[in-house]
Amino acid sequence: MTDQQVQNKIKTEEYFINMGPQHPAAHGVLRLILTIDGEIIKNVEPDLGYIHRSIEKMCERDSYQQIVHLTDRMDYLSSHINNEAVCLTVEKGLEIEVSDRVKVIRTIIAELTRIASHCLWWGVMGMDLGALTTYFYAFRDREMINDIFEETCGARLTMNYNVPGGLMFDIHPNFVKRTKDFIAQFKTKIPEYNRLLTDNVIFHKRTKGVGILTREDAISFGVSGPVARGSGFSSDVRKHHPYSAYDRVDFKEILFTEGDTFARYQVRMMELWESVSIIEQLIDNIPEGEIKAATKAVIKLPKGEFYQRVETARGELGVYINSTGNKNPYRVKFRSPGFSNLSILNHISKDVLIADLVATMASFDFVIPDIDR
Amino acid sequence: MTNEDLQNIITGLGTDLEFTTEGSEFLNVIVPKEQLHSICSQLKSHPELKFDYAFCITGMDWVPALGVIYHLNSTEFKHEIVVKVMVDDRENPTLDSVHDIWQTADFHELEIFDFFGIKFNNHPKLRRIFLTPEWEGFPLRKDYVDEANMIIK
Numbered sequence A: 001m002t003d004q005q006v007q008n009k010i011k012t013e014e015y016f017i018n019m020g021p022q023h024p025a026a027h028g029v030l031r032l033i034l035t036i037d038g039e040i041i042k043n044v045e046p047d048l049g050y051i052h053r054s055i056e057k058m059c060e061r062d063s064y065q066q067i068v069h070l071t072d073r074m075d076y077l078s079s080h081i082n083n084e085a086v087c088l089t090v091e092k093g094l095e096i097e098v099s100d101r102v103k104v105i106r107t108i109i110a111e112l113t114r115i116a117s118h119c120l121w122w123g124v125m126g127m128d129l130g131a132l133t134t135y136f137y138a139f140r141d142r143e144m145i146n147d148i149f150e151e152t153c154g155a156r157l158t159m160n161y162n163v164p165g166g167l168m169f170d171i172h173p174n175f176v177k178r179t180k181d182f183i184a185q186f187k188t189k190i191p192e193y194n195r196l197l198t199d200n201v202i203f204h205k206r207t208k209g210v211g212i213l214t215r216e217d218a219i220s221f222g223v224s225g226p227v228a229r230g231s232g233f234s235s236d237v238r239k240h241h242p243y244s245a246y247d248r249v250d251f252k253e254i255l256f257t258e259g260d261t262f263a264r265y266q267v268r269m270m271e272l273w274e275s276v277s278i279i280e281q282l283i284d285n286i287p288e289g290e291i292k293a294a295t296k297a298v299i300k301l302p303k304g305e306f307y308q309r310v311e312t313a314r315g316e317l318g319v320y321i322n323s324t325g326n327k328n329p330y331r332v333k334f335r336s337p338g339f340s341n342l343s344i345l346n347h348i349s350k351d352v353l354i355a356d357l358v359a360t361m362a363s364f365d366f367v368i369p370d371i372d373r
Numbered sequence B: 001m002t003n004e005d006l007q008n009i010i011t012g013l014g015t016d017l018e019f020t021t022e023g024s025e026f027l028n029v030i031v032p033k034e035q036l037h038s039i040c041s042q043l044k045s046h047p048e049l050k051f052d053y054a055f056c057i058t059g060m061d062w063v064p065a066l067g068v069i070y071h072l073n074s075t076e077f078k079h080e081i082v083v084k085v086m087v088d089d090r091e092n093p094t095l096d097s098v099h100d101i102w103q104t105a106d107f108h109e110l111e112i113f114d115f116f117g118i119k120f121n122n123h124p125k126l127r128r129i130f131l132t133p134e135w136e137g138f139p140l141r142k143d144y145v146d147e148a149n150m151i152i153k
Helices: A004-010 A056-059 A062-071 A076-096 A098-128 A131-152 A175-198 A199-208 A215-220 A260-285 A337-342 A352-366 A367-373 B003-011 B033-045 B104-117
Strands: A015-019 A031-037 A040-047 A304-311 A316-323 A330-334 B018-020 B029-031 B055-062 B066-073 B080-087 B094-096 B119-121
Touching: A031 A352, A040 A352, A056 A062, A056 A330, A056 B104, A062 A076, A076 A098, A076 A304, A076 A316, A098 A131, A098 A175, A098 A260, A098 A352, A131 A175, A175 A260, A199 A260, A199 A352, A260 A352, A316 B055, A316 B066, A330 A337, A330 B055, A337 A352, A337 A367, A337 B104, B003 B018, B003 B029, B029 B033, B033 B080, B033 B094, B055 B104
Parallel strands: B029 B080, B094 B119
Antiparallel strands: A015 A031, A031 A040, A304 A316, A316 A330, B018 B029, B055 B066, B066 B080
C-alpha cells in the first residue's frame, strides 16, 4: 500500500484530554481542555478559577490602604508594579503629586522587578523546552535582586513597599551600591544567556514560526505587553501613557513583526537591556525629597471614576476604581494582562502539535493568579 | 481629537445618547441597550473614530440597574472614550454580545456573566468560567449574600 492508501484506511477520531490543572508547563493551576486528533490540537478551552480569590469583591470591603496589599497576590512576579498601579489610581483621585524622589525610586524598583520577572520567565521557558540549565542560571541572578528587595523593604516577592502618597520608608543606605553592583554583573550575564539559549539551533527549531499571532488579532483580542510587541503592536504603557519617572528616561520600545514564539522571546531578552539602561540613567541621580506625601488616616476618594494603567512585566494592568465618596470603593476592576492574553490561545493553537502549544504558552509568560484574580 | 469633536461625530451614530465627562477623565457615552451593537460596530468602523482596542471591559451593579462599561482606545488616533450600557431587569438581564467587534469581549463577557449574571445574546459559548457550574447567585452583585464565606463588617 502507498502512504496515501494507508492514510485513507486509518480512521482517526477527536477526543478530549485535560492539560492541567497540575501541568508543569502551566506554572500554576490552569486547566486547558484540549480537543485533539492524534497529536494535532483542534480546540483549546481554558477552564479557570482554580486560584480565584475574588480580589475585586474583597476590595469593596477594604480601605484604600488595604487594597494595595491584595494586589501583590495577583501577578506576584510584578508585585511592586501592581502596588504602584493602585497607589497611582488613589493618588489620581486625591490629586496628590508625589515627590520626584518617590517617582524615581518607584521606577528603579519597577525595572528591577521587570528584570527579575523576565529572568524567571527565561529560566522556565528553557525548562519547558527541555533545557534545564537555564533555570539555574536565571535563578542565580534573580536571587541578587530579591536580596536587594529584602534589604529595602523586608520582603522578597510580595513587597508592599508602596503606599498611597509615596513609599512606606526610605531606601536602605546600601541600595544604590548594591543595585549598581548588580547591574554591572548582570550586563555580563545577558550575553551568557544568549550564548546558552538564544543561539541554540534546537531552540530555534522549536520556536521559529510557531504560534504566529498577527498584529490585527493582537489588537482585537486586547493583547498587551511583550506578546503584543512581538507582533508589532506598539502597546507599551510606559511610552504611550508615561507615569512615575518614565517621561524623563530615554528607552526604546522593543518591537518585532514576526509574531512567532521566537519574536516574543527576543522582545523580552532585549527589554532586559532597556531595563538596565533605565536603571543606569536614574540610579546616580535619585533626587532628595519627602518619602511620603501627607494623607489622612482614612482615605476617602471623591465621587467619580478613576482609571490608571501601568506596564507590568506581562503587559497592561488597568485599575478601575468607582468611588461614591466613602472609605471603601464601590467597585474595583483589575484589567489583568494575563486574562486578555490567554483569550488568544485557542485562536493561535488550532492545528498545531501539543509540543508547540507548550512552547507558545512558555512565550506568553502566564502567571495564573494574575488571570484568576 | 478633542472630546467635543468625538461627541459631535458620535451623536450622529444613534439616538438618545447621553454624554458626560463628570467625575471621569474620559468622555462617557451612555448608550441605550437596544443600540449597543450598532453603535459599537460603528465606533470601530467609522473612518474618523476607529476604536479598535477595547482595553477594559467592566461589569457593574449600579443598583438597581446592572450594566457594562467599555473602555475603548484607537490605536491609530490614540483617542479614548468610555461606553456605558445599562439594563434594568435584574431577573433576566440580557445584552448584545460585542465579541464579533472586539474579540477580547468573548472572555470578558464570560467573566461578567459569571459575576453579575448578565446574559449576552449571540455569545459563542456562555458558561461559568471562574466559578463552578452549580454555583448559586452572582457574587459581585451588591445584593449577593454568602454567610459562610463572606466576612461582613
